[in-house]
Amino acid sequence: MSDSIIRMKNVSKFYGEFKALSNINLDVKKGSVLVICGPSGSGKSTLIRTINQLEQIDDGAIFVNDMEFCSKGKIIPLNGKVGMVFQQFNLFPHMTVLENLTLGQKIVLKQKKQKAIDFAMQTLTQVQMEQHSHKYPDQLSGGQQQRIAIARSLCMRPEVLLFDEPTSALDPEMVKEVLDVMESLARSGTTMICVTHEMGFAKHVADKIIFMDKGEILEENTAENFFSNPQHKRSKEFLEKIL
Amino acid sequence: MQKVQTHKNNSIYKKVATGNNPRLDLLPKLKAGILYFFMFCSLMTLTSCSMNFSIIEPWASEESKSNILFLLKGVFVTLELSIYSIFFAVILGFIFAIFRLSHNKILSSIGSIYVTIFRIIPLFVLLLWVYYALPISLQELPESVKDTPIMKFIFKSLTPLFASVLALSLNAGSFFTEIFRSGIQSVAKGQMEAGKTLGLSKFRIMIHIVLPQAFKNVVAPTISQFITIVKDTSMASMITLFELTRRVSQLQAQTFRPLELYTFLAVEYLVLLGTLSYIGRQVELSRYKISILLSSIFSLLILCCYNMSLTTMNSYAIQAIIAIFYVLIVMIILRYKPKLHLANFVYVGFIYNIIYLVINIIACGL
Numbered sequence: 001m002s003d004s005i006i007r008m009k010n011v012s013k014f015y016g017e018f019k020a021l022s023n024i025n026l027d028v029k030k031g032s033v034l035v036i037c038g039p040s041g042s043g044k045s046t047l048i049r050t051i052n053q054l055e056q057i058d059d060g061a062i063f064v065n066d067m068e069f070c071s072k073g074k075i076i077p078l079n080g081k082v083g084m085v086f087q088q089f090n091l092f093p094h095m096t097v098l099e100n101l102t103l104g105q106k107i108v109l110k111q112k113k114q115k116a117i118d119f120a121m122q123t124l125t126q127v128q129m130e131q132h133s134h135k136y137p138d139q140l141s142g143g144q145q146q147r148i149a150i151a152r153s154l155c156m157r158p159e160v161l162l163f164d165e166p167t168s169a170l171d172p173e174m175v176k177e178v179l180d181v182m183e184s185l186a187r188s189g190t191t192m193i194c195v196t197h198e199m200g201f202a203k204h205v206a207d208k209i210i211f212m213d214k215g216e217i218l219e220e221n222t223a224e225n226f227f228s229n230p231q232h233k234r235s236k237e238f239l240e241k242i243l
Numbered sequence: 244m245q246k247v248q249t250h251k252n253n254s255i256y257k258k259v260a261t262g263n264n265p266r267l268d269l270l271p272k273l274k275a276g277i278l279y280f281f282m283f284c285s286l287m288t289l290t291s292c293s294m295n296f297s298i299i300e301p302w303a304s305e306e307s308k309s310n311i312l313f314l315l316k317g318v319f320v321t322l323e324l325s326i327y328s329i330f331f332a333v334i335l336g337f338i339f340a341i342f343r344l345s346h347n348k349i350l351s352s353i354g355s356i357y358v359t360i361f362r363i364i365p366l367f368v369l370l371l372w373v374y375y376a377l378p379i380s381l382q383e384l385p386e387s388v389k390d391t392p393i394m395k396f397i398f399k400s401l402t403p404l405f406a407s408v409l410a411l412s413l414n415a416g417s418f419f420t421e422i423f424r425s426g427i428q429s430v431a432k433g434q435m436e437a438g439k440t441l442g443l444s445k446f447r448i449m450i451h452i453v454l455p456q457a458f459k460n461v462v463a464p465t466i467s468q469f470i471t472i473v474k475d476t477s478m479a480s481m482i483t484l485f486e487l488t489r490r491v492s493q494l495q496a497q498t499f500r501p502l503e504l505y506t507f508l509a510v511e512y513l514v515l516l517g518t519l520s521y522i523g524r525q526v527e528l529s530r531y532k533i534s535i536l537l538s539s540i541f542s543l544l545i546l547c548c549y550n551m552s553l554t555t556m557n558s559y560a561i562q563a564i565i566a567i568f569y570v571l572i573v574m575i576i577l578r579y580k581p582k583l584h585l586a587n588f589v590y591v592g593f594i595y596n597i598i599y600l601v602i603n604i605i606a607c608g609l
Contacts, residue, residue, distance in 0.1 A: 054436055080442035090437035094455045103451060104441035156441060 004066070005030045005159055005191050006051060006082075011060035013046060013215075020046045021215045024060070028160070031189045035202040035223070038212035039238060044195040047212070048162045051193070052084050065159065080108050083153030087165045089145045091137040097124070097148050098133045101155045109156065116155075123151040127181050143174030147181055154185075161185070163194040199242060203227055211235040298498050299507060310494060317487035318511060324407055324486060325473040331412035332472065333465075336419020343424050354420065361417035367478055369414055374406040374482040407479035415472050422468065426461035427453060466523030470516050477512075487511060 006028040013021040020043050028034050036044045049055040051062060053075055061071035069076045092100050101120035105111040111119070124130040127147040137145055146166055153161060163182065167175045179201050186192055186205045196202060202209060202223060209226040211219040211234070219232040230236045297303045299311045343354030361369070378401050381394070388394060430453045438448035480489035491508045495501050 052440055054439060078442060080440070082440070084437075084440040086433060086437065088431075088433050090431075090433040092434065092437070092452055092456075094459070104443065107447055107451070108442040153440065 003030050004028060005064065006193070007063040007066070008051070009061050009063070011050060011057050011062060013043075013050060013055060013057050013059075019215050021050065021057075024217060026210070026217070028191065028193060029207075031191055032207040033186045033192045033194070033205050034208050034210065035206040036193065036195045036210045036212060037197070037199075037202065037238075038218075042212045043215040044212055045164055046215075048084075048164055048193055048195055051160075052082050052162055053078060054084075080104055080153075080156030081159050082162060083156055083158030083160070084162045084164065085146070085149050085153055085166050087168050089137070089142075089149045089169070091145055091149055091152070093137050096134055096136055097129070097140075100137070100148065101152050104152070104156050120151070120155055123154045124148075126154065126184075127151045141174060142170045143177045146170065146174075146178045150178075150181055150185070160191045160193060163192065163196065165195050165197065167196065167198055197242075199227075211238065213238075298494075298500055298503065310498075313494065314487070314490050314507070314511075317485065317490035318515070320404075320484065320486040321473070321476050321488075321515070324404065324411070324476045324479060324484070325469075327408045328411035328415060328472050328476070329469055331408065332415035332419055332468075335412060335416030336423050339416065339420040340423035340427065343420060344427060358417045358420050361413050362421075364414070366410065366414045366475055367481070370407065370410040370478055370482055373410045374401075374403065377401070377406075403479065403482050403484035406482060407476070407484050411472060411475060411479070414475075415468060418468055418471075419465070422461050422464045423457070426457035429460050430456045462523075462527050466520065466527070469523070470519055473516055473519065474512070 004027045006026070008024050008026040011021055011024040011026075012019070024047060026047075036047060038044055046055055050057050050070070053070055056072075056075070057070060058072060061068050063069065064078070064081060067076075068074075069078060091097075092103070095103065098117065098120055101123065102111075102113070102116040105116040105119065106113065109116075121130060121133065124133055127150055129144060129147050129151065132140060132144065132148075137148065140148065150161075150166075166182070167178055170178065175198070179198060182192070182194070182201070183205050194202075194206075204223075206223040209219075209221055209223050210217055211221075211226070211230075211232065213234050219226070219230065219235045221231065225231075226235070227239070230239055298307050299314065300307050302308075339354045339357050342350045343358070345351050345354075364372075378398070381389075381398065384394070389398075434452050434456065435448055438452045443451070476486060477488040479486055480492065483489070488508065491504050495504045498504070
């Protein structure tokens with residue numbers, strides 16, 4: 001029994017002839033923060049979408065808490081165990097913030113209404129949005145919406161939170177409020193996997209950084225080593241370009 | 244947009260339940276009502292200077308009173324036919340829209356075949372076929388099939404009303420199929436993905452996330468289709484259904500007053516459809532679209548029952564029972580869905596009842 005929470009074994013994924021992921025092996029420890037970076041089209045998003053079963057895999061297996069949840073032709077529902085925050089927020093526009101947060105709790109976790117509301121208010125406090133609980137998503141700014149999206153996935157008591165470029169659709173001044181929330185989540189011991197271009201955040205918070213290109217993991221390193229002393233040629237080039 | 248107010252957090256549900264939607268304020272409705280009234284008055288003054296409506300004025304003579312009663316009963320037949328057709332067409336449209344979107348090849352081809360056939364056949368041709376040709380083709384069936392209770396029932400119920408409802412709902416259903424399909428497809432893919440990551444099943448995603456948003460997009464075309472259906476009911480006069488248009492033409496044949504009678508017919512449709520499109524406009528503007536539409540369809544159905552009880556039994560007891568039944572159902576709905584404002588039910592029921600009352604008063608000879 002290991003303390004890994006997500007384990008990917010020889011995972012491959014094709015779009016027709018195109019190899020989106022090839023032989024990915026990955027191990028995410030409980031309470032750690034993993035940042036995935038790489039140029040666009042390198043398969044970062046595909047990688048975390050396979051963890052969440054939004055994309056089917058063509059080979060290999062994915063384990064959550066040492067239980068096989070996903071392999072070719074076999075999918076066990078995750079029931080919200082793996083939370084996800086999208087680039088485009090994807091809040092439900094016809095529901096208030098509170099309804100967004102309680103929907104999954106009521107249906108999937110079968111919580112009582114009052115209990116669901118209480119927990120939702122608790123997570124809203126965590127993302128400093130408790131005063132907006134009655135509003136509709138279109139009345140909020142981008143950064144606020146993204147914080148609500150984070151709270152929504154927290155409401156499902158997830159084992160892992162996945163972030164798919166959470167700050168890419170935001171105005172520069174709103175990026176910070178979202179990153180602050182993510183940072184405080186990381187400090188409180190939430191397991192997180194982030195695809196992000198925010199290198200400052202990665203440097204600060206990540207325990208481990210993965211560099212991907214063309215569907216392969218080229219480098220796996222601690223945050224400190226990755227920025228000061230990158231091993232692979234491609235990651236050196238990448239860092240030179242963006243820093 | 245709804246104005247945002249700062250509530251205490253623990254009273255959110257209460258606030259939503261009692262709610263305050265400026266769209267539902269009485270003032271704009273009053274304004275529109277006054278506008279309608281003036282439009283109607285000016286139309287009447289314009290027309291009455293060169294026309295003589297005495298043949299349908301209830302106070303003129305016994306004969307004219309029976310004439311106007313004869314015509315107003317046609318309004319109920321038109322309403323009845325449109326409500327049944329709308330009801331079945333929406334159901335057909337919804338079912339076939341789901342079929343068309345299904346990944347199952349057989350189901351999706353059934354959906355597209357239905358749309359292709361019934362969108363192409365003109366409604367008039369379909370009406371004629373259902374009323375005149377369908378019974379003959381059913382006669383050709385072997386005796387053993389004809390003797391089954393289901394077939395006997397079908398033979399018995401092939402009345403003009405049944406044939407018109409069948410043809411109208413098949414025709415309109417094909418348009419609804421396309422409307423609903425495009426509405427469901429217009430919901431962003433990310434919404435479904437978000438639902439999936441919350442662990443909701445496909446069915447739950449459809450019910451809680453996709454359909455409410457799709458509904459918002461289909462309100463406008465659906466209302467237009469409703470109006471089209473009500474207008475198309477006039478074609479049913481050609482298969483001897485005694486609705487508004489047929490009654491007017493028959494009276495015209497007796498009295499030779501086409502100018503007054505056909506003007507009256509046009510005004511009747513104007514009032515009927517003006518109300519419908521006005522409600523449609525309110526539904527479109529409101530945040531609580533589903534509730535208003537549901538409550539208006541519901542109220543219309545109840546009104547239909549009400550009307551039928553009036554024509555068949557003419558008993559106040561039955562009318563009272565139906566009224567109590569209506570109130571009870573509204574209470575039950577509000578108990579479980581507090582977001583469907585009481586105001587909507589009151590407002591929609593109010594409009595229909597006013598129309599109904601006015602027609603009744605006129606029909607009873609003031």
